[in-house]
Amino acid sequence: MSEHGFSHISKDGEPSMVDVGDKKVTDRIAIARAIVELGNEIVREITDNGFQTKKGPVFQVASLAGIMATKRTSDLIPLCHPLALNKADVDIKIISDTEAQVDCLVKTSGKTGVEMEALTGATVAALTIYDMCKAMSHEIKIKEVKLIHKSGGKKDYNAEEK
Template identity: 50%
Template sequence: MSHSLTHLDHHGHAHMVDVSDKSPSKRTATARGVLTMKPETLSKILAGGLAKGDVLATARIAGIQAAKKTSDLIPLCHPLMLTKISVDITQLNECQLEVLCTCALSGKTGVEMEALTGVSVAALTLYDMCKAVDKGIVIENVQLLQKTGGKSGDWSAKNEPN
């Protein structure tokens, strides 16, 4: 496995990687992010007590839309025909929500950026919808949890040294 920066050509210039000779394979990626907020903010979210409406449903939809638009946001990403996007938001404790985004396709390039973009935009949407009651919400620990498929094979954050 090469550890070179694939988005740089032999002159060091940024370029889009040519994947035309790669064989399609099933690829998945899951990313996560954590939001920390006041306990009363989380209570309002879970009770549906915010003026902007169903915060969790809106954040899930925003995450799905963002994953589909990743190549419009990240300059060297390939446009992908995703076959699955899921955004799950769960309560970790009295002041934290976890956002997970999983993307999948059968194709020539991975979906890590799509999963990370989905998590990021879902988290930003949660912040946007809750900022009127809690401007101190912190979005943290956005990271890739795992990916499967492709030339480099499977990878998991669990297997990485700290």
């Protein structure tokens, strides 16, 4: 960590990839969550039709997109390390008359964490839900994307314990 608290910025203010060479390999897990506000009409429409739209099965396609995104995170976020993932899983469910919840779990054994991979997976899955349902409404909102859990490395984190 730099003297100013940002790990990806040098003391001269330049972007810098963190050197993880001296870190120990540990099992690392991260879970991120996105909430997608679809509205009553879309939730009713997709549940009544077996989660199908004209573009196909909404949650299955979104889950695949999220998993694919976890594997491409370092291509999207410049200072992320490319990681070999042990597991990536996206779980999507309806949580109310208007909302869906996307949870993305990522695991690796490595020298750096998988929070960015989990956040990217949850975000891309949420964006895919939007894409699959936008013909019904452009009022869909991705309300929040947040880290729920991380373990391995220096510090563990659980949002539910906060």
